[in-house]
Amino acid sequence: MPTRLVKALASAVLLVVLTLCVSPLRFHRRQLHALQPATGGVRRPWGGTRSLGLKRGALVKHPKWGLTYVGGTSGQRISLHSIETGQRVTQGARLGDFRLLAPYNGWRTHLLPLVAPIPPAPEDAGFLGAQR
Secondary structure, X not given: OHHHHHHHHHHHOEEEEEEEEEEEOOOOOOOOOOOOOOOOOOOOOOOOOEEOOEEOOOEEEEOOOEEEEEEEEEOOEEEEXXXXXXXXXXXXXXXXXXXXXXXXXXXXXXXXXXXXXXXXXXXXXXXXXXXX
């Protein structure tokens, strides 16, 4: 009886392997040589690594979009990007909409699950594949 139970459990078990995928965030730095100063000698804001006082790439928790990271700005709104794909999920987040989790982050990390079934043991095999 116990050997049948072991065989049944062994044939039903799935081997789960997790792979950690790590990729760097790409920030667009300021291009001071490419932009001409406006009236008064002030250049328009372009590039840089700050968005409304937050570091770009900072991890935040948004009530609708979940765990995301900070991207660029447009007016008083911040764009948020998906941790898994890096795709922008919204351009309309305000500073009070989310909670800051990690102020400095330069990497995107997520787990890739790989699920593979364990092959069943042959019928003539004994406990753990030993020949009878």
